[in-house]
Amino acid sequence: MNERELESGLTQVEAERRLKKYGPNTIEKKKGISPVKIFFSQFNDFITWILIVATVISGFMGEKADAITILIIIIMNAILGFAQEFKTERSLETLKELASPTSRVLRNGKIKIINAQELVVGDVVFLESGDKVPADCILLSKGNFMVDESLLTGESEGVGKSNFGKNNSVYMGTIVIKGKGKAKVVQTGMKTEMGKIAGMLQNIEKDRSPLKEKLASLGKVLVVICIAICIIVTLTGVWRGQDKYEMFLVGVSLAVAAIPEGLAAIVTVALALGVSRMLKRNALVRKLPAVETLGCTSVICSDKTGTLTENKMTVKALYFNGKMHKADREVFPENMTMKKAFTYCNDFNFDIKKVHISEALMGDPTETALIKAFFKDGKTLKKFMDKAERIYDIPFDSDRKMMSVIMKEGSKKVCYVKGAPERVINRCKYILDRGEVKLFTSSEKNKALRAVENMTSDALRCIAGAYKDSGVAAGKSLENNLIFIGIAGIIDPPRKEAKDAVLKCKLAGIRPVMITGDHKNTAFAIGKELGICKTQSQVITGEELDKLSDRQLSSKIQQVSIFARVNPGHKLRIVKAFKAKDNIVAMTGDGVNDAPAVKEADIGICMGISGTDVTKEASSMILLDDNFTTIVAAVEEGRVIYDNIRKFIRYLLSCNLGEVLTMLLTSIFALETPLLPIQILMVNLATDGLPAIALGVDPPEGDIMKGRPRAKNESIFARGLSEKIIVRGALIGVCTVLAFVIGLYLGFGLETARTMALCTLIISQLIHVFECRSEKHSIFQINVFTNIYLLAAVATSIAMLLCTIYIPFLQMVFHTSPLIISQWFIVLFFSGIIAFMNSLYLYFKSNIA
CATH class of the missing domain: 3.40.1110.10 (Calcium-transporting ATPase, cytoplasmic domain N)
Structure with missing residues (x-):
């Protein structure tokens, strides 16, 4: 490398040439799940296999139209599941790439921040305390430099380095623990020392969401309950003299429709979509469980410089x-x-x-x-x-x-x-x-x-x-x-938008706390201007903090809004003190010494611009713009995601309960089977897929940041959600059975009555999906046009329903008959009456309140 390249770095053209010649600066790792494997995994379900086998048997028995249609529905369900999972995998892979290490490199005479995998031999990189060395390098700068090489040697002691002699090499994956300076890249990728022992480098783990784990457990319980009910329905039909095979197929179809097997998967989709939205707002979430915790945040401890201020000195x-x-x-x-x-x-x-x-x-x-x-x-x-x-x-x-x-x-x-x-x-x-x-x-x-x-x-x-x-x-x-x-x-003037963000926090029941190394007076002047504090009594210095015992700090912590002249050790004490008072704490940090506090916090936040690699590794979230407003936006997004998860859980479980009760009630009262197996599967296809996913991207309600944070250990079914699910599910089932019974009573015939039951069940669920958009407001108070994805999903489902009852070929396949106006009046009355009454109740309740 010549003198000019040491002064101004490689040109971008030369760097691209070397990258093309030698390849990226990456360690070979296992390939991700292939799209084909994801698709076939959608069929890896016991109930689905039973249905497939039963359908094949029915084909041999002469019911070929039914068999082919059921298989088509199964495949369409698999395609929907594949689309969800593939999109989630791609989103998570993108996030992993974004979260991968970056490097400050000299290119064309300018310092640029690039992905570490784009480094090439000859690049001049800048290293400082807390950075992970991105490739094998030799030091160019003089000074006091020390590196933690325990990843390679197993020795915990730091190793001193200099820019001359044998001790001038630093290796990929090691951590700079002291010093600051320049280094020249000499090896990249698999040619580095790390590359030679590539087995030591682990892949990024898939974070398991606690909420997803809870819902997966709940799903297992619901599976047992649903299968028990399906067995009761099947045995009751057989006992009443109905065809054994037909009742077996009814039971299996009902199990497929009723079991919320996609519940945990949809949570992952919602989390991944939410994480993507956060990314657009400059918040990169590294760990999915952090999304759940964000909505519980009650204290945000933020650095001052560059986060609450402009960092324009x-x-x-x-x-x-x-x-x-x-x-x-x-x-x-x-x-x-x-x-x-x-x-x-x-x-x-x-x-x-x-x-x-x-x-x-x-x-x-x-x-x-x-x-x-x-x-x-x-x-x-x-x-x-x-x-x-x-x-x-x-x-x-x-x-x-x-x-x-x-x-x-x-x-x-x-x-x-x-x-x-x-x-x-x-x-x-x-x-x-x-x-x-x-x-x-x-x-x-x-x-x-x-x-x-x-x-x-x-x-x-x-x-x-x-x-x-x-x-x-x-x-x-x-x-x-x-x-x-x-x-x-x-x-360093305060950010113009920070004052509004602080006010937004206070309205949301969240306490903004400033932590800074600056003088007490400087911190107070900025904090007062932003609205974080009103009097100097709310400010405490690191020196004063040292004089307080943990017990004294715990008793005083709720009155302190600014910590001045603090060091990273103080940050850890502050986090622990807030947590001891049952607060859910978000803590920002950038330096290597901030990592313990960032890791201890419920939400560890690293600065994307100034943050070190060690702190990024310890964090749950990275601020790409180092802006306090972005933290508040992420908390808001966390609340939105949690609310949306509650929305589609409410929707899915109440609808599935309605389907099960429809079949159970008719069995108990010795009525004809209101829905055939293929019709049950049609309900599942029309209502469970697209509308539920569309709820996952529902925009926030206007008052999302005007309520106190929820408790971290709060059940997903808290605040009356379980009651709403049970009551609404029961009413959907009762109304469907009533539409079916009235159809029989008025002499419309069994096929028409079943068509009325099918339409009532589907339309009542599609109306209910709009109810699920808010737990406090009625349909009359919600702007239905704010979620165009939901409108499109509902329109698609209605179109599918109309096709099955008005297209002659599909009438034969689904055993439906076209409805006349009087029959539609009955369907619409029973589909909408409960939603209408509930909306009136919520409307008057909110207006009286």
């Missing part, structure tokens, strides 16, 4: 030589030592070809803001940087809250330091005052701290600078006996 004030200098022009008054401290002690990158400094700079917004305060263009910055060489650095970490570098300026070594003012000031023995080094007295320190108070009260984030030019050597004493230079005050 601008230096607004500088304090040096005992005076405050406001930003009344583009570049501040010259202070060469401060300029050196904030420029050299910095990890920015820049493109020298860009004229304007804003276009040239790349890197952390805080660091680039400091550069913009002193430079107008990239060329001037380049000349300034060329005057000194960095020979050692101690990267910033959240415990020290400082960063230090040793620069070689000619023959002299100088250490520059920047960090939190109180930390830097405590390590300073001297002060630089108008070019003269003096003793940093208590009065001068207090004056500097008052300057910090004033700036933070104006919502400015403060960074202090210091240096030392004697006794400079790597070691524990490097950051002691420093010379204080001054303080930069940086504004």
